[in-house]
Amino acid sequence: MSEPSDLERIKRASRHLRGTLRESLAEPVTGALHADDVQLLKFHGAYQQDDRDVREARRLARLEPDYSFFLRLRLPGGVMSPAQWLAMDAMAQRYGARGLRLTTRQTIQVHGIRKVDLRAAAQAIHACGLDTIAACGDDNRNVVAAVNPLLSRVHAQIFEQAQALSLHLRPQSRAWHETWLDEPPTDGNEPEPLLGDAYLPRKFKIGFAVPPDNDVDVYSQDVGLVTIIENGALSGYDVLVGGGMGATHGNAGTYPRLASPIGFITPDQVVALAEAALTLQRDHGDRSDRAHARFKYTVDDRGLGWTKAEIERRTGFALQPSRDFAFTQRGDRFGWREGGDGRWHLGLRIPFGRVHDSEGIARQTGMREIAALLAELAPDAQIRLTPNQNAFVAGVPANLRERVDAMAGAHDLALHRAGSRLALNTIACVALPTCGLAMAESERWMPAFLPKLQALLDKHGVCNEPIDLRISGCPNGCSRPYLAEVALVGKAPGRYNLMLGGDHRGQRMNALYRENITEPDILDVLDELLARFATEREAGERFGDFMARTGVVTPPLPREAAA
Amino acid sequence: MSVTAPLPRLPLPKDRMQHLERLTQDLDSASLWWLSGYAAGLACKLAPAPDALEMRTAAEPTTRLTIVYGSQTGNAKRVATQLARQAEAAGLSVRLLGTDAYPIRELATERLLYLVISTQGDGDPPDDARGFIDFLAGRRAPKLDALSFAVLGLGDSSYPQFCVIGRKLDARLAELGAKRLLGFAEADIDVETVAGPWAQDALVRARERLEVLAPANNVTPLRRHVEATAWSAARPFKAEVLANQRITAEGSRKDVRHLEIDLSGSGLEYEPGDALGVVPRNPEPLVDAVLHALHLDGEAAVTHADATHPLREWLTSKRELTRLGRPLVAALAKRRGDAAVKTLLHPENGEALRRVLETQQPIDLLQRHASEWTGEALVAALRPPAPRLYSIASSRASVDDEAHLTVAHVEYATETGTRWGAASHWLATRAEGDTVEVYLERNERFRLPADPDRDIIMIGPGTGIAPFRAFVQQRAAIGARGRNWLLFGNPHFRSDFLYQVEWQAALKNGSLHRLDLAFSRDQSEKTYVQHKLREHGRDVYAWLENGAHLYVCGATTMARDVEKALRDVIVQAGARDAEAADEYIVALRDERRYARDVY
Numbered sequence A: 001m002s003e004p005s006d007l008e009r010i011k012r013a014s015r016h017l018r019g020t021l022r023e024s025l026a027e028p029v030t031g032a033l034h035a036d037d038v039q040l041l042k043f044h045g046a047y048q049q050d051d052r053d054v055r056e057a058r059r060l061a062r063l064e065p066d067y068s069f070f071l072r073l074r075l076p077g078g079v080m081s082p083a084q085w086l087a088m089d090a091m092a093q094r095y096g097a098r099g100l101r102l103t104t105r106q107t108i109q110v111h112g113i114r115k116v117d118l119r120a121a122a123q124a125i126h127a128c129g130l131d132t133i134a135a136c137g138d139d140n141r142n143v144v145a146a147v148n149p150l151l152s153r154v155h156a157q158i159f160e161q162a163q164a165l166s167l168h169l170r171p172q173s174r175a176w177h178e179t180w181l182d183e184p185p186t187d188g189n190e191p192e193p194l195l196g197d198a199y200l201p202r203k204f205k206i207g208f209a210v211p212p213d214n215d216v217d218v219y220s221q222d223v224g225l226v227t228i229i230e231n232g233a234l235s236g237y238d239v240l241v242g243g244g245m246g247a248t249h250g251n252a253g254t255y256p257r258l259a260s261p262i263g264f265i266t267p268d269q270v271v272a273l274a275e276a277a278l279t280l281q282r283d284h285g286d287r288s289d290r291a292h293a294r295f296k297y298t299v300d301d302r303g304l305g306w307t308k309a310e311i312e313r314r315t316g317f318a319l320q321p322s323r324d325f326a327f328t329q330r331g332d333r334f335g336w337r338e339g340g341d342g343r344w345h346l347g348l349r350i351p352f353g354r355v356h357d358s359e360g361i362a363r364q365t366g367m368r369e370i371a372a373l374l375a376e377l378a379p380d381a382q383i384r385l386t387p388n389q390n391a392f393v394a395g396v397p398a399n400l401r402e403r404v405d406a407m408a409g410a411h412d413l414a415l416h417r418a419g420s421r422l423a424l425n426t427i428a429c430v431a432l433p434t435c436g437l438a439m440a441e442s443e444r445w446m447p448a449f450l451p452k453l454q455a456l457l458d459k460h461g462v463c464n465e466p467i468d469l470r471i472s473g474c475p476n477g478c479s480r481p482y483l484a485e486v487a488l489v490g491k492a493p494g495r496y497n498l499m500l501g502g503d504h505r506g507q508r509m510n511a512l513y514r515e516n517i518t519e520p521d522i523l524d525v526l527d528e529l530l531a532r533f534a535t536e537r538e539a540g541e542r543f544g545d546f547m548a549r550t551g552v553v554t555p556p557l558p559r560e561a562a563a
Numbered sequence B: 001m002s003v004t005a006p007l008p009r010l011p012l013p014k015d016r017m018q019h020l021e022r023l024t025q026d027l028d029s030a031s032l033w034w035l036s037g038y039a040a041g042l043a044c045k046l047a048p049a050p051d052a053l054e055m056r057t058a059a060e061p062t063t064r065l066t067i068v069y070g071s072q073t074g075n076a077k078r079v080a081t082q083l084a085r086q087a088e089a090a091g092l093s094v095r096l097l098g099t100d101a102y103p104i105r106e107l108a109t110e111r112l113l114y115l116v117i118s119t120q121g122d123g124d125p126p127d128d129a130r131g132f133i134d135f136l137a138g139r140r141a142p143k144l145d146a147l148s149f150a151v152l153g154l155g156d157s158s159y160p161q162f163c164v165i166g167r168k169l170d171a172r173l174a175e176l177g178a179k180r181l182l183g184f185a186e187a188d189i190d191v192e193t194v195a196g197p198w199a200q201d202a203l204v205r206a207r208e209r210l211e212v213l214a215p216a217n218n219v220t221p222l223r224r225h226v227e228a229t230a231w232s233a234a235r236p237f238k239a240e241v242l243a244n245q246r247i248t249a250e251g252s253r254k255d256v257r258h259l260e261i262d263l264s265g266s267g268l269e270y271e272p273g274d275a276l277g278v279v280p281r282n283p284e285p286l287v288d289a290v291l292h293a294l295h296l297d298g299e300a301a302v303t304h305a306d307a308t309h310p311l312r313e314w315l316t317s318k319r320e321l322t323r324l325g326r327p328l329v330a331a332l333a334k335r336r337g338d339a340a341v342k343t344l345l346h347p348e349n350g351e352a353l354r355r356v357l358e359t360q361q362p363i364d365l366l367q368r369h370a371s372e373w374t375g376e377a378l379v380a381a382l383r384p385p386a387p388r389l390y391s392i393a394s395s396r397a398s399v400d401d402e403a404h405l406t407v408a409h410v411e412y413a414t415e416t417g418t419r420w421g422a423a424s425h426w427l428a429t430r431a432e433g434d435t436v437e438v439y440l441e442r443n444e445r446f447r448l449p450a451d452p453d454r455d456i457i458m459i460g461p462g463t464g465i466a467p468f469r470a471f472v473q474q475r476a477a478i479g480a481r482g483r484n485w486l487l488f489g490n491p492h493f494r495s496d497f498l499y500q501v502e503w504q505a506a507l508k509n510g511s512l513h514r515l516d517l518a519f520s521r522d523q524s525e526k527t528y529v530q531h532k533l534r535e536h537g538r539d540v541y542a543w544l545e546n547g548a549h550l551y552v553c554g555a556t557t558m559a560r561d562v563e564k565a566l567r568d569v570i571v572q573a574g575a576r577d578a579e580a581a582d583e584y585i586v587a588l589r590d591e592r593r594y595a596r597d598v599y
């Protein structure tokens, strides 16, 4: 294998992720960190960014870029207590900008934190029993788990496993505590038994799905675990490996990939399985080319058979044959539902995950009031974040339903009552102005773009058609666009690749239909296709399926099938 | 003027003398001046001359005129220098000295003394006059019965403490028994208006007292002479603006501009520490507002002091229209305007007057106290325009013929509309390619150490940073080995860190060795440069003990707080009592290791 990437040097030299972070944070002349620390910071769940809207103006003004940071929680399964929500809300108000941002991996990002406030912000997180360890970086990322509220008991089990796994695979280094809390600094030679001194070659993602819901997009995970429920009880998981979205424009060696099934395991085997897959990737992943370092490429380079065998060798047990399961949907179930335990769950649409008071919209206030109410009267209730950037208020006692409902209604949190399916299901990544990799707008563009697209749906009489639309500001695919029925992938300011033909269950990838087109062209193209769809579709046929069936595009076959 | 005077008897041997006589016979004055400069040039090569006019002739006090100036920004020095030159040309024996160079003990034997001195800060003396004044004010001051004197005070009547330093000295000299030859004269910002006539009278009186001698054997080297008559406020150089860039971020309360000005072709050779004089034009909306408020016609021809221009032109470029001066307040008071204005001028209302002068512009008063005005009356009541000075923020060693400025745009709102500062607004609104009228204002008291190995400490919050950008550029260019320590402050790190990337680069490449920052509003308790100075007192003292030079530039009030802090630092780190600390500071100033450029 060729030269290790520079990041490998940085990781190895970092004394288990300490680097010179404390010095960087204390440096008063700049709002940024030393270059190497910028990389290490990710392992601590934070990212250095700058406001790209003002980059040029500041360059001319002889000012450095407007640096700020986001902190991302490690929040397995997206579950937090009302009290923790309040703590995060307060932290965001005090130190952040643009409120709380619910992510596509069921957690919260707070953007716009200044270097000087970073420690205080992290301490606020720690104070409410949370952390940000490994929320970013070359490690095991936030473990996602289905939010399905109807199966309270199973959900509880899945959640426990997700949480245990997240803790077990977390870096053992005390760097986080020494950097952000007041734990005295050490030389950092504690063991890192699982991840090793160089940590992983790249990010690593694990997700638990609970059929019939595929809200976690289990086929996009490095390791996907599909819950198999037999006569009402959890019997185990089908294992999928090698999923991932990220690609790079113009680099054919990079591609999104559907995770491939390799067998079935029982609940007690989850940790061993995850450990085996993770250490396999640790030992065999590509450490020279970061664009080729994800688990999915290891799987393809070595072959699925080898991968499965190697996993079994490491676990010391054989995987059982895959069981059957079927996904019917992946969107969130908004509105009120009663759980198995008689508690009530309210699914709230949070457009593009942004919980922020602005332009007359008071979602942050609304969520704060709801959380405050529950913290006082039902502390065991939960706020559950979904992989679609939405939020559930879970475990609400019947007697509080009315009040919670009223609060939601009063604060733009009851979109499910009015909003069209398009407005409820669309996912857009953060992109500009904070994302350093964004090539085009995403989240900020939606309020202007969606009504135009909705107008086309109305025009063709399919106004409430549930079309999964996902927008990413670049091909990294943070909104998992390649699994959408319609996707827009940013290529340049105002220009996108239009992808079509994915399926709404997240089992078939879409394909490129038009390259590098602008909003007017996007609307023209969709206008024409929706016209055909409205007239030629089969009964109940979804738009993505129609695109594939009528050959408008030819979606790629899953790797294992293609091979 | 052509001087046909016998050549000096001394100090040339006879034979050389004859050569010289033959050589200089009926040369015109220009040639003679040139020759003098040539000779001076030669002399400088042999032994570096003191400021050639700052001479100590052998002449007896009885036969000698002594002209002493106390000057911060060079006006008093210029006036005094002109007077000295005229006196000398008139055949008088003159010595010209700065207050700091004047051997104070000789005062007792002095016979004829002219003093030209400005008022600074808030009624403070120029930095170089502190010692002189303390001595005179103190009990050690001698009786001066034998002395005749005259004092010309320079000032700006927009300051409540108008010319107080000159007035105090005038009074004190009389008190010590000296004989007043001329009444105390006050020159406002249009210095020449008063200084010209005063100099003439002063010359006449001096002639009466001193027997006419041969012209002194000291002359002005041509270089200085030419420069003295080069670009000036009266004859500014038209320079092109190369760049005008706001360097505070959006959302900053301050609009600070970085200007790059093209001096090529001007022959202006500034040094780090010098300032550029800018001759502004008043904002057009302001001129309109004044015309409108007084129902006057801008096109009407107005004659004043036998010059005639359209009123609009008077108000745009020939009158001070943004700085309120006494004359206008007085004029308003004379009119049957309300009592409020009248009472302002009563001595006991100094505070009120100060507030008015500091916060009001002429337009504010004219709008409020409406009364009948003629164009003539208005022009007469307004003062001639004063140029503004801006520390040069660049070193020629790194920008060649350019001069960079760091300008805080004075712009603020009032109930009756936006107000601007004349010069800063003029500059802030110049586009690339526009021209601005400038001249060079030397500042010999604000110079880098001659020894490049000396450390320097630079305290320059806000636009006070400007000269230090020049200093650091210069020290880098000449490869100075001394360390450079900068203390900077402003409201916010994010938006007001002037030249942030340049300082970061300077720290990286080693041309800046230490940078301490005080961003006052980034935390609940305000912190300023003086706090940083105290915080790092031990280091500051250690640097000073090690011979470092200390520079302060920026707002007058800041400079005062910094000096307090410096005193405390010397008391604590230097384990001295307050008095000793003061002496320490005075010593620093005398050694020219403590220089301030405040405004």
Ligand code: SRM
Binding pocket: A047, A049, A070, A072, A102, A103, A104, A105, A106, A107, A108, A109, A135, A141, A142, A203, A205, A220, A243, A244, A245, A246, A247, A294, A353, A389, A428, A429, A430, A431, A434, A435, A436, A437, A476, A477, A478, A479, A480
């Ligand atoms: C916040 C979030 C998008 C959102 O709108 O919710 C997000 C935001 C960013 N992602 Fe992502 N990713 C987010 C989910 C994803 C997903 C979806 C998922 O994990 O289910 C993917 C696709 C799945 C995958 O990993 O393949 C994803 C694939 C990437 C990639 C491409 C990785 C690759 O294999 O090529 C990058 C770029 C990279 O890692 O080099 C990236 C990088 C980034 C960064 C950190 C940009 C950067 O590296 O400088 C973005 C920060 C933008 C900002 O200003 O906040 N993000 N990112 C999601 C946070 C998830 C979390 O809480 O952990």
Ligand SMILES: Cc1cc2nc3c(=O)[nH]c(=O)nc-3n(C[C@H](O)[C@H](O)[C@H](O)COP(=O)(O)OP(=O)(O)OC[C@H]3O[C@@H](n4cnc5c(N)ncnc54)[C@H](O)[C@@H]3O)c2cc1C
Binding pocket: B073, B158, B275, B322, B323, B324, B357, B358, B359, B360, B361, B388, B389, B390, B391, B392, B406, B407, B408, B409, B410, B412, B419, B420, B421, B422, B423, B424, B425, B463, B464, B466, B597, B598, B599
């Ligand atoms: C040696 C020296 C160096 C200098 N260097 C610099 C430099 O590097 N950079 C720099 O920016 N300046 C510098 N200055 C100051 C500069 O010369 C001007 O004084 C300054 O720019 C203001 O001039 P102006 O013509 O813009 O405003 P003016 O026309 O002189 O003032 C306008 C009037 O408005 C009023 N006023 C002003 N602000 C307010 C307010 N906030 N509220 C109410 N009333 C107000 C006052 O009455 C003031 O007289 C320096 C001064 C000196 C003496």
Ligand SMILES: Cc1cc2nc3c(=O)[nH]c(=O)nc-3n(C[C@H](O)[C@H](O)[C@H](O)COP(=O)(O)O)c2cc1C
Binding pocket: B070, B071, B072, B073, B074, B075, B076, B077, B117, B118, B119, B120, B121, B122, B123, B124, B126, B154, B155, B156, B157, B159, B160, B161, B162, B163, B164, B188, B189, B191, B556, B598, B599
């Ligand atoms: C920062 C500063 C403060 C001043 N304070 C006063 C003052 O209090 N009273 C006054 O009459 N003139 C004041 N002036 C005006 C000067 O005395 C005036 O410009 C004079 O011409 C300067 O002469 P010089 O260049 O010889 O110092 C001040 C000027 C500056 C730059």
Ligand code: SF4
Binding pocket: A429, A430, A431, A432, A435, A436, A437, A438, A439, A442, A472, A473, A474, A475, A476, A477, A478, A479
């Ligand atoms: S998809 Fe691209 S633009 Fe959007 S958040 Fe991810 S990295 Fe940024």
